[in-house]
Amino acid sequence: MNGLYALKPWYADRLAGLRRALAARQVSPDTLTAAGVVCAAGAAAALAWLPAPPAALVVAVLLAGRLAFANLDGALARDTGRTTRRGALLNELGDRAADLLVIAGFLPLAPLWLVAAAAFATTLPSWVSLAGAAAGAPRRNGGPVGKTERCLLAVVAAASGWAVPVLAVVAAGSAVTAVVRAVWVWRALGRPEAAVAAAARERGVGTERAMATGRDVASEKPAVRVAEPASSSPRRRPSPSPAPSPSSSPALGSLPSEHDRSLPLDPGEVSGGITHTRPQSPADRGTRLRGAR
Known part of the structure; x- marks a missing residue:
């Protein structure tokens, strides 16, 4: 339920020529924010001091200017590349000040408690x-009684003189608008993409990049790569080379028997990085002893 806020794109198109002219003259967006506050103050003065029917025209023109400057300051900053965090802060403060100034115009026309309640509700x-x-969550604007509707109700009060009923509608409608926005924001924050965007902002990660990953970057931890062994199967130790038969090596004699396993061993051949040993036969020991002599 955006109310009259849905007309904002159409209204912005109507102001495109003025926005280009302001950009060509290098007008500061902060100047436009201040001009919107001045228009709100002028509308409040006209509402408080001018009689009911004639005040409507002055209030309508000044509040139209207030809405125009509220639209132009942000658009001009984006078009000229002069968007800053200080400018965003000034824009918010200017909007709140303009709202309160318009409500202050009802001070001579309504009870103080009602004016205070309406100021708080807005x-x-x-x-x-x-x-x-x-x-x-995305910024939520508009509503049953948003900024545009409040300006329209102020014009109705200036034209009719029904300050108290109009101010009561402003207070109640603003409270309802706050509830509607709160419900919408609550639902929006329950969606996964809202949690990803919030976590990305806390960690300094771009929102679009965080959305693309599809993960909650707040709980994301750096992956630790564990080196895997070269082979998952255990290394098999090659079986010892078979002892040569008497026919192929006559000098070695017969094969060793079971009691020869306790005899000293001599180095064997190297195969696959593992040194194998084989038992010495009596003939080998005899051959070595003769060579030593």
Whole structure:
């Protein structure tokens, strides 16, 4: 339920020529924010001091200017590449100040408690939107009684003189708008992509990049690569080379018997990086002893 806020794209298109002219003259977006606050103050003064029917035209023109400057400051900053965090802060403060100034115009026309209640209620929707955006939800604007509707109701009060009923509608409608936004933000924060965006912002990771991974980057841990062994199967020790038969090596004599396994061993051949040994036969020992003499 966006209300009159749904007309914002159409309204922004109507202001495109003025936005280009302001960009060509290098007008600061902060100047436009300040101009919106001045227009709100002028509308409040006209609402408080001018009689009911004639005040409507002045209030309508000034509040139209207030809405135009609120649209132009952010758009001009984006078009000219002058978006800054200080500018975003100034924009929010300017909007809240303009809202409160318009409500202050009802001070001579309505009870103080009702003016205070309306002033408090008009800030609630923005608090909800900013809190949701800080938690990772998209910024929620519009509503049953948003900024545009409040300006329209102020014009109705200036034209009819029904300050108290209009102010009551502003207070109640703003509270309902805050509830509607809170429900929408609550549901949005329950979606997985909102948690990913919030975690990415905390860790300094780009939101689009975090969305592409499909993971919760807040719980993501660096992977540790464990070196795997060269072969998963155990190394098999090659069987010892068979002892030569008497026919192939007459000098070695017969094969060793069971009692020869306790005899000293001499180095054998190397196969596959493992040295094999074989028992010495009596003929081998005799041959070595003769060679030593």
